[in-house]
Amino acid sequence: MSKLTTILLAEDEPALGLIIKESLETRGFQVLLCENGEVAFKTYQKEKPELLVLDVMMPKKDGFTLAKEVRIEDDTIPIIFLTAKSQTQDVVEGFTIGGNDYLKKPFSMEELIVRINNLLNRTKLQKTSEILNIGEYTFNFPKQILQFKTDENIQLTHREAHLLFHLIKNKNAVLDRSVILNKLWGNDDFFSARSMDVFITKLRKKLNRDDSIQIINVRGFGYKLIC
Structure with missing residues (x-):
């Protein structure tokens, strides 16, 4: 049982x-x-x-x-x-x-x-075993760890890790704002959108050591991770 x-x-x-x-x-x-x-x-x-x-x-x-x-x-x-x-x-x-x-x-x-x-x-x-690469960073999704080259690990929160996972999976394409809000926040209301903006800002700071990586806001549609 x-x-x-x-x-x-x-x-x-x-x-x-x-x-x-x-x-x-x-x-x-x-x-x-x-x-x-x-x-x-x-x-x-x-x-x-x-x-x-x-x-x-x-x-x-x-x-x-x-x-x-x-x-x-x-x-x-x-x-x-x-x-x-x-x-x-x-x-x-x-x-x-x-x-x-x-x-x-x-x-x-x-x-x-x-x-x-x-x-x-x-x-x-x-809990999947997926490890992803983005620019000079390695992203261990199961452990929620981001690493720049061979530097110390950057520990991500649960939501930061899932948001970055979806951004990387849709690299160089627009990640639909409404879709990701419903998937990760459960709805796409104003409060959830404000929260997602906060998490996007945090991810930008944690990825800022590689100038080739950008998370841009595509007004009216969503976000795009460019590398």
Whole structure:
């Protein structure tokens, strides 16, 4: 019998937490429900789940703080934030500190399940053995490591690695903005687009030692990696 995928759910609203837990369990997931961020972090360290679903506003330790602590130990585990907050800066902050997706309350369970499955599928893709070359750089996709010639390794985040993977796979061609937003962020709304711009800027800085490499913005269409 195959092992169930374990999801850690941190939600301080008891009723909502139980609804999400039961819904996910009917889809074949094992769910560890935690009522606050402190309990969630201890559970994460003990159980090592495959994915985290974190409410942003929680007592004792909020979801953003919890995510930062998790990212110190694991830069690849998928994280989905649940929140009633809708300000642009909150959404951007969530992605910047290492979140992979952001779902605003109220939401449908079907949407949450689709996003969970998308992230889990992406994680499986990451475990492929593909090593790519771009200019003077070597990109180890499974390990999320970028190396310039024989210099020290540059560790990428989960989202940086997947974005660079798709840019390299579409080298010298336009990477459609809407397609990549839906593939990596789960939607192509304004907040996700702002977040992607931040990650593109980070990748440009990490690739700036090779003058032959450029990531250009093709207005109205997307991005193009030129080498």
